[in-house]
Amino acid sequence: MTTREPPLRADARRNREAILDAASELFARRGEGVQMDEIAERAGLGVGTLYRHFADKQALRAAIIGRRFQAMTSLARDAEQVGDPWTAFETLLYGYLRSAQPDAAFRFALLGPEEPSWGDIDAEKTAFATIVERIVRRAVDAGHLRADFTATDFILITRGALANMTGIGDWPRYLTLQLEGIRATGQ
Structure with a gap:
């Protein structure tokens, strides 16, 4: 059974969605070769923000x-x-x-x-x-x-x-x- 995470603040929710949108676009175009820093850059965020939301590419794909x-x-x-x-x-x-x-x-x-x-x-x-x-x-x-x-x-x-x-x-x-x-x- 999974535990529910507390709701994200509005800015954190926007950042998470921006990361997912960027990752979706990059994975669709280039597949597995996409790097986490490229995803952060495409989302307009720092790589630290990306890693606060997703530990690795597997977690990002799951999301x-x-x-x-x-x-x-x-x-x-x-x-x-x-x-x-x-x-x-x-x-x-x-x-x-x-x-x-x-x-x-x-x-x-x-x-x-x-x-x-x-x-x-x-x-x-x-x-x-x-x-x-x-x-x-x-x-x-x-x-x-x-x-x-x-x-x-x-x-x-x-x-x-x-x-x-x-x-x-x-x-x-x-x-x-x-x-x-x-x-x-x-x-």
Whole structure:
């Protein structure tokens, strides 16, 4: 269980957001080779300020993922309100991917060579995963998804689509092929 940090002062919150924005931009353009001092400079802050917020690049990547998971959780809550189980599932799946498409830093953090530090963003990940599980279970129970489909399979499909979000990738086509394979027979 993670302990909640006290709320940040307004200036500290602005600094943290500036760091995350700068890191997202630089990671998206240059990947893992970005140095912490470059991130601080891009954010218009001193490197000491950056290190007060984030001990290392792993913590910074976790915060980028955590920030995106917060947005994804809101999207998942909206999808869960959709009455039809299949439409709710598709709304979640396409919404997740459309939201991730312009966020190259998020995609890199999830698909990069190092496993993200989930402990730093456990609450955000758990909130999102709980809703995904309910949406998936509802679609399975309604006979729209194959009986052995799980929330873990949702992750596999999204990672495949994320990996195809390159200049030449066609993630919507990839997703169409995947959806045809996971629909329950007779649908």
